Amino acid sequence: MKKLKATKETRVANSRIADARAMHLRNIQNMDYQSVLYIDPAIVPEGMDYAWATITVLGEPRPGRLIGLRRVGWEIVPADRHPDLVFTDASKGSIASANHIERTGLVLIERPTEYGELEKKLREDKDYNNLVNMPGMEQFMSEPGIPGHNAGNTYLTKNASFGK
Numbered sequence: 001m002k003k004l005k006a007t008k009e010t011r012v013a014n015s016r017i018a019d020a021r022a023m024h025l026r027n028i029q030n031m032d033y034q035s036v037l038y039i040d041p042a043i044v045p046e047g048m049d050y051a052w053a054t055i056t057v058l059g060e061p062r063p064g065r066l067i068g069l070r071r072v073g074w075e076i077v078p079a080d081r082h083p084d085l086v087f088t089d090a091s092k093g094s095i096a097s098a099n100h101i102e103r104t105g106l107v108l109i110e111r112p113t114e115y116g117e118l119e120k121k122l123r124e125d126k127d128y129n130n131l132v133n134m135p136g137m138e139q140f141m142s143e144p145g146i147p148g149h150n151a152g153n154t155y156l157t158k159n160a161s162f163g164k
Contacts, residue, residue: 036103036104037052037103039085043082044110045110047112047113047114048110048111048112048113049110049113049115050077050109050110051074051109051110052103052106052107052108052109053065053066053069053074053106053109054105054106055105059105066107069109072111072119073111073112073115074109074111075109076100076108076109077100077108077109077110078099078100079099079100080099082101082108085101085108086101
């Protein structure tokens with residue numbers, strides 16, 4: 001077996017490889033793992049919400065998904081707003097090469113915060129109405145833990161026999 005002679009170039013290359021390996025080991029040992037989908041709230045513009053939306057499932061595009069999201073106020077975040085979030089060597093045909101921020105089949109989207117607050121209120125109202133109008137719930141309205149407006153006038157308080 002032939003022994004390689006160490007030169008200045010190989011020592012430098014080995015040193016860089018060792019440094020890179022040490023950096024990777026430090027990252028692996030770091031217990032403060034951060035998801036690839038994490039977006040620092042400090043970079044989100046004032047009055048806007050950011051979210052991730054699916055654009056592909058198992059490699060199959062879902063163009064209708066973005067159309068539906070656009071109807072409720074979501075728009076794609078342009079990559080030039082956050083160039084540090086874009087992988088510049090994106091493959092051809094990737095949505096990232098089309099000025100968008102993409103991660104694992106998801107694209108970063110935004111909408112005004114007021115739209116999100118309105119959607120949350122409407123969803124809470126709908127859920128409350130579904131709960132109140134559920135068959136059989138009229139007997140338990142205003143019991144502890146169940147919202148309602150008929151306090152003191154439930155099936156249990158009106159018709160309980162208490163052993164009689």
